[in-house]
Amino acid sequence: xxxxxxxxxxxxxxxxxxxxxxxxxxxxxxxxxxLTAVDGSAPAGWTRPQPGRDGxxxxxxxxxxxxxxxxxxxxSVLGSGILEVSGTIDVDQPPWMRILFPAAMGLAVALRRVxxxxxxxxxxxxxxxxxxxxxxxxxxxxxxYFYLLYSAGAWSARRTAVTVLxxxxxxxxxxxxxxxxxxxxxxxxxxxxxxxxxxxxxxxSILNVxxxxxxxxxxxxxxxxxxxxxxxxxxxxxxxxxxxxLAEQAVRLDRLRIARELHDSxxxxxxxxxxxxxxxxxxLEVSTDSRDVPESVTTAMERVEVSAREAVEELQSVxxxxxxxxxxxxxxxxxxxxxxxxxxRTLAQIPxxxxxxxxSGMTVSFQQYGESPESxxxxxxxxxxxxxxxALTNVRKHAGPVASADVRLRFDxxxxxxxxxxxxxxxxxxxxxxxxxxxxxxxxxxxGIVGMRERAHAVGGTLTVGARDPRGFRVLLRVPTRGGxxxxxxxMARG
Numbered sequence: 001x002x003x004x005x006x007x008x009x010x011x012x013x014x015x016x017x018x019x020x021x022x023x024x025x026x027x028x029x030x031x032x033x034x035l036t037a038v039d040g041s042a043p044a045g046w047t048r049p050q051p052g053r054d055g056x057x058x059x060x061x062x063x064x065x066x067x068x069x070x071x072x073x074x075x076s077v078l079g080s081g082i083l084e085v086s087g088t089i090d091v092d093q094p095p096w097m098r099i100l101f102p103a104a105m106g107l108a109v110a111l112r113r114v115x116x117x118x119x120x121x122x123x124x125x126x127x128x129x130x131x132x133x134x135x136x137x138x139x140x141x142x143x144x145y146f147y148l149l150y151s152a153g154a155w156s157a158r159r160t161a162v163t164v165l166x167x168x169x170x171x172x173x174x175x176x177x178x179x180x181x182x183x184x185x186x187x188x189x190x191x192x193x194x195x196x197x198x199x200x201x202x203x204x205s206i207l208n209v210x211x212x213x214x215x216x217x218x219x220x221x222x223x224x225x226x227x228x229x230x231x232x233x234x235x236x237x238x239x240x241x242x243x244x245x246l247a248e249q250a251v252r253l254d255r256l257r258i259a260r261e262l263h264d265s266x267x268x269x270x271x272x273x274x275x276x277x278x279x280x281x282x283x284l285e286v287s288t289d290s291r292d293v294p295e296s297v298t299t300a301m302e303r304v305e306v307s308a309r310e311a312v313e314e315l316q317s318v319x320x321x322x323x324x325x326x327x328x329x330x331x332x333x334x335x336x337x338x339x340x341x342x343x344x345r346t347l348a349q350i351p352x353x354x355x356x357x358x359x360s361g362m363t364v365s366f367q368q369y370g371e372s373p374e375s376x377x378x379x380x381x382x383x384x385x386x387x388x389x390x391a392l393t394n395v396r397k398h399a400g401p402v403a404s405a406d407v408r409l410r411f412d413x414x415x416x417x418x419x420x421x422x423x424x425x426x427x428x429x430x431x432x433x434x435x436x437x438x439x440x441x442x443x444x445x446x447x448g449i450v451g452m453r454e455r456a457h458a459v460g461g462t463l464t465v466g467a468r469d470p471r472g473f474r475v476l477l478r479v480p481t482r483g484g485x486x487x488x489x490x491x492m493a494r495g
């Protein structure tokens with residue numbers, strides 16, 4: 001089966017599309033697309049946008065300059081006296097002619113991109129009238145007319161109308177040249193031979209064809225280039241959208257991978273810790289005399305159970321948060337604890353956090369200065385809570401068994417400042433800190449400090465950490481109540 005037969009055999013729902021495709025590929029459609037500069041290279045429904053205010057101002061300035069240049073050229077032609085040699089040319093032209101025609105051409109240039117069809121029709125009428133009344137400035141005016149023909153093809157959004165207008169102008173001008181050659185009234189001399197008139201007519205015809213067809217072709221070429229640029233811009237936007245989708249997909253895959261790892265490893269081990277603590281406490285109660293078991297041991301085992309259970313609950317909430325976006329379920333629509341969820345920690349829970357650390361055996365003092373503003377956003381509250389939690393954990397891990405911590409929370413209208421200090425000694429493997437007092441921070445790992453700093457920067461705050469003089473460690477957090485852009489670390493007031 002041939003290609004044409006195969007195309008004809010495609011009937012049904014796509015038969016109409018096949019027929020239109022055949023029409024679009026016909027010679028007339030190709031010719032019309034060439035004349036209108038609509039060949040499908042631009043995005044569907046695209047039209048070239050008009051210039052903005054700056055472009056209009058530039059066009060007006062160019063139009064004024066063109067009008068002044070034509071007027072000066074006309075004055076130069078009259079003042080030079082070169083046309084007085086021929087007695088058939090009237091060099092005594094009225095003042096209105098010296099003003100009106102330059103102004104008309106300047107107006108057309110000023111409107112060439114805003115109203116290209118009107119500008120072309122206007123300058124065509126002015127050009128024909130100037131020829132009819134014998135306007136002597138014909139040095140710059142043809143170039144301006146060529147520029148306006150080009151601009152109409154390059155900027156008009158109404159492709160059919162501007163194409164018909166330019167074709168009619170081209171045919172009219174070529175016809176006038178032909179008629180002038182035949183009757184011998186407007187070109188050549190009345191008593192010239194047929195060969196002379198034919199040669200001059202051929203020369204004039206070639207010149208006019210190059211003039212009008214050249215302007216049409218250059219204008220269409222510019223319009224096509226603008227459409228191709230628009231296509232490339234649309235492709236760039238599409239590529240950016242695809243890149244953003246791929247990046248979002250990568251983030252979602254990472255979220256799912258993290259959720260699986262947390263569920264399969266961390267949650268399992270934490271749950272096992274709680275079960276083993278419960279078994280150990282029951283074994284102590286059954287295997288030995290309960291009076292011989294110190295109360296602190298039982299309390300400690302119970303706290304391990306509670307902590308393990310709370311950790312599992314928080315891990316489950318984190319897993320739900322990680323998976324909720326990918327499963328199309330909003331976290332707030334899930335059955336999550338409203339207070340104990342790891343993503344809903346608030347400033348009101350800070351005293352409870354301090355109390356829980358105190359109950360575990362570490363001495364912690366807490367002082368609050370001012371009242372919490374109502375404008376504090378939830379991410380800022382969560383940041384303050386998590387930084388305090390990590391700072392107290394570091395005190396317990398690194399400051400020594402008898403170290404105590406001092407927590408100070410300060411509020412003002414726009415900022416929250418958290419100051420956590422301890423009087424411990426900490427580990428020996430430390431490096432210079434960022435307090436500027438010759439202290440140090442942990443050299444081994446330091447992921448907790450990095451995480452605290454990332455949390456602070458995420459809400460537009462700062463974190464300063466380092467050793468105190470003569471001993472101890474300090475964590476200083478300062479965040480805006482409404483959040484904000486990332487700001488540089490700096491030294492803040494010390495309590």
